[in-house]
Amino acid sequence: MVNFNGKLLEEETVFLNQGNRAFKYGDALFETMRVVNGKVFFLEDHYFRLMASMRILRMEIPMDFTMEFIEEQIKKTLSKADYGSGAARVRMTVFRKNGGLYVPSTNEVSWVIEASQLNSPFYAINEETYRVELFKDYFVNADMLSNLKSTNKAINVVAGVFAKENGYQNCLLLNHKKQVVEAINGNLFLVFKNEVVTPPLPDGCLNGVLRKKLIEILHRSEEFEILERSVSPFELQKADEVFITNVVMGIVPVTDYRKKNYGSDVAKKILGRLNAMARLA
Structure with missing residues (x-):
């Protein structure tokens, strides 16, 4: 299950094209988060890092990009994917909208949230050779x-x-x-x-x-x-x-x-x- 700009899509749905700036120029940021029973670990730190990074890259921060909005969209995605309970890895990618070459034609952004299940709700030490x-x-x-x-x-x-x-x-x-x-x-x-x-x-x-x-x-x-x-x-x-x-x-x-x-x-x-x-x- 994928959340694209608030719309839930099946994983096999095609929703990006060759004009995507993350694909063409790496013009994107992402946050990888750990979520346990619907709780995002260190959400505030992830949120403020994302906001600061968007400002550094001159991306326009949408008015509705509050911490509460992002948390709601994460929970919405997890619930639809049946990951609402247990542990999950969530990635939110923010990228500038299509248009332009090296110089973008707009600083407005789109975003994607995707999730996958984790085995343990707690951090644990792996004893294997590393x-x-x-x-x-x-x-x-x-x-x-x-x-x-x-x-x-x-x-x-x-x-x-x-x-x-x-x-x-x-x-x-x-x-x-x-x-x-x-x-x-x-x-x-x-x-x-x-x-x-x-x-x-x-x-x-x-x-x-x-x-x-x-x-x-x-x-x-x-x-x-x-x-x-x-x-x-x-x-x-x-x-x-x-x-x-x-x-x-x-x-x-x-x-x-x-x-x-x-x-x-x-x-x-x-x-x-x-x-x-x-x-x-």
Whole structure:
């Protein structure tokens, strides 16, 4: 089931054409959300990130684009797809309407909401082997556009192909200064004893919703210190733990990087606090 501008359509319905600007120019933004029993985790954070991103890309924000409207449309989609109870992954894509070449003929937008079912209502740690490698063929730009959750994801796609071809579960992306920025599908955290480090936004990482929530959790912790600073590839070998985060998966501990093996004790401690925060959000 797909929700296109408020109209519910069957998944096989054709409703986009060759003039679509998301297809032609990557002129689109998206939010991926976790919904449990009709409750959108961290809805306010998703909403304000989307609004800020639309302003940066000079998209016209519709008058009815309130947080309540978006929540209503998500629930409408889930209910029709019989995902109203349980856990679901929801993606909302916003794109400029057809017209123009590089310069759009309008800044008005259309939007699509789609959903798929998830197995667990809570975040959980996967104990399976999770191997990563650096992706060095192309680099992330260290600027504000890289912070946006846009559909310009060519580097992520090529890195994903590289990971699949070489038997890795994920790859870590670098910027032009050869600093570690993020994973293909999430933000990156490194643990050094009681110090937790994550790359800063100016280095080009995604301004992730779960990244923000974990920073809040760690700032309130007396047990750990959180630092936002640049990360060298050499530090990956020195870290006690490395984990990847996004709002759908939660926290994914990396088990292996080259000859280095990691633990997951800190990730497990933080996970409990994250689940508590998600229930209260």
